[in-house]
Amino acid sequence: xxxxITTTHEPATDLGYLLHKNPARVQSFxxxxxxxxxxxxxxxxxxCTAALLLDVDPVGLVRRGGASGFGLxxxxxxxPYAASSFLSVAISQVLGSALQGRSKERPELAGxxxxxxxxxxxxxxxxxxxxLRSLFEPLGYTLxxxxxxxxxxxxxxxxxSYYTVTLAHRIRLSAxxxxxxxxxxxxxxxxxxxVGDGEVEKLLRHGEGWLSAHPMRELITRRxxxxxxxxxxxxxAQLVEPETPQIEEVILQHxxxxxxxxxxxxxxxxxLAAVLAALKESGARRVxxxxxxxxxxxxxxxxxxxxxxxxxxxxxxxTLEIAAxxxxxxxxxxxxxxxxxxxxxxxxxxxxxxxxxxxAAVVEVIEHLDTPRLAAFERVLFEFARPQTIxxxxxxxxxxxxxxxxxAGSFRHRDHRFEWTRAEFAAWTQEMCERFGYQVQVxxxxxxxxxxxxxSQMAIFEAHVKEIPREHDSQES
Ligand code: SAH
Numbered sequence: 145x146x147x148x149i150t151t152t153h154e155p156a157t158d159l160g161y162l163l164h165k166n167p168a169r170v171q172s173f174x175x176x177x178x179x180x181x182x183x184x185x186x187x188x189x190x191x192c193t194a195a196l197l198l199d200v201d202p203v204g205l206v207r208r209g210g211a212s213g214f215g216l217x218x219x220x221x222x223x224p225y226a227a228s229s230f231l232s233v234a235i236s237q238v239l240g241s242a243l244q245g246r247s248k249e250r251p252e253l254a255g256x257x258x259x260x261x262x263x264x265x266x267x268x269x270x271x272x273x274x275x276l277r278s279l280f281e282p283l284g285y286t287l288x289x290x291x292x293x294x295x296x297x298x299x300x301x302x303x304x305s306y307y308t309v310t311l312a313h314r315i316r317l318s319a320x321x322x323x324x325x326x327x328x329x330x331x332x333x334x335x336x337x338x339v340g341d342g343e344v345e346k347l348l349r350h351g352e353g354w355l356s357a358h359p360m361r362e363l364i365t366r367r368x369x370x371x372x373x374x375x376x377x378x379x380x381a382q383l384v385e386p387e388t389p390q391i392e393e394v395i396l397q398h399x400x401x402x403x404x405x406x407x408x409x410x411x412x413x414x415x416l417a418a419v420l421a422a423l424k425e426s427g428a429r430r431v432x433x434x435x436x437x438x439x440x441x442x443x444x445x446x447x448x449x450x451x452x453x454x455x456x457x458x459x460x461x462x463t464l465e466i467a468a469x470x471x472x473x474x475x476x477x478x479x480x481x482x483x484x485x486x487x488x489x490x491x492x493x494x495x496x497x498x499x500x501x502x503x504a505a506v507v508e509v510i511e512h513l514d515t516p517r518l519a520a521f522e523r524v525l526f527e528f529a530r531p532q533t534i535x536x537x538x539x540x541x542x543x544x545x546x547x548x549x550x551x552a553g554s555f556r557h558r559d560h561r562f563e564w565t566r567a568e569f570a571a572w573t574q575e576m577c578e579r580f581g582y583q584v585q586v587x588x589x590x591x592x593x594x595x596x597x598x599x600s601q602m603a604i605f606e607a608h609v610k611e612i613p614r615e616h617d618s619q620e621s
């Protein structure tokens with residue numbers, strides 16, 4: 145397990161004074177779980193890098209009774225290589241003065257923000273990069289990470305949960321160390337020692353000045369205290385401002401949120417949840433799902449009493465049969481059965497059955513239509529069916545570069561005729577608004593990447609004029 149800390153503050157060799165470790169020698173320390181070594185891999189006026197290397201002894205751990213688990217797990221595990229709570233112990237025992245912000249020779253520098261970069265060679269991140277970023281980025285770090293494959297010889301086995309992580313920030317060294325002290329075990333989510341009351345005190349001490357304002361403070365607290373509710377409540381009660389009353393509720397809420405992140409809910413489920421939320425928010429009661437496919441959204445709509453009339457339409461008869469089966473239409477109690485209908489039809493044609501709905505959902509459908517069909521569909525939907533609300537989703541093609549399994553330049557589905565960038569989708573939605581008298585809000589769906597955005601995009605249209613602009617009156621469908 146290797147942690148390096150680099151500074152470009154000049155003279156960079158002052159890092160030695162801040163860490164209380166002489167750049168000229170290697171120093172070794174015996175800790176309960178093995179050996180810690182501190183040495184410098186680069187020593188210069190402009191740049192200086194100190195390394196903390198932990199040599200965890202799994203066999204010694206077992207002998208001393210410090211390891212749990214059964215059988216071989218005690219001996220064969222990731223602890224010697226992965227950053228974990230052992231790193232926190234080493235930070236506090238080997239770099240204790242630096243962690244407390246004390247420096248005999250350079251007291252002012254210890255209280256000063258300087259350019260620092262920490263690199264951890266193998267950091268296990270439960271919840272993946274999303275959780276990793278959500279922990280460090282709110283603290284101001286620029287984070288780069290690289291995920292390791294499970295086994296480089298067998299790429300098909302997929303990715304591991306280990307990352308090489310670099311954190312860069314202009315910050316006090318003691319603050320950087322405190323962040324690592326708390327957040328490394330939180331990411332690992334597997335503490336090696338017994339968690340007792342002392343842990344609450346440690347969390348509060350090292351979290352001082354940053355944890356109470358951290359947007360992920362509940363997750364941090366919960367994981368740090370190993371999911372022990374009474375300890376968590378005690379810590380949160382001391383962290384959370386008094387006006388935040390329902391700590392229990394906050395915990396439950398965040399449990400749910402994390403469960404969601406960690407289950408890696410499929411993108412499609414996220415998309416359907418976003419569409420459902422938008423439909424609910426619109427106040428719609430009568431909803432039509434255009435291109436309903438196998439009826440996944442219909443089934444969510446059916447579970448919600450707000451929706452009194454639910455219609456699914458698709459051009460594929462076979463798909464509708466599958467939808468009917470999935471929805472158990474044959475066996476629904478009469479009151480439920482009356483709420484839902486499936487229609488066989490095409491979105492290319494003006495269809496009286498589509499008139500008069502409060503809202504229409506069009507989920508991952510338009511990218512299946514070629515240009516002339518899309519043009520026909522635009523009028524069928526916005527001009528003739530003309531629901532008050534339209535919730536429409538389509539992929540964001542920019543995000544495709546982040547899917548390793550997708551060959552460069554290809555679409556996500558063989559049947560897609562196009563996939564749009566965010567700008568292209570925004571331009572299309574604007575055009576629809578101008579031509580047909582709607583206004584629109586476009587939202588990302590799924591985890592957002594700073595560069596390429598989210599994997600999917602959703603437009604929520606609201607009709608704001610009863611009559612559409614004149615020019616369309618003379619046109620034929
Ligand atoms: N909305 C569903 C299915 C998306 S797949 C979901 O999100 O799960 C696209 C669907 O659009 C398919 O079921 C396909 O049959 C349907 N479709 C494609 N062209 C269509 C057309 N012209 N009219 C109606 N449905 C169409």
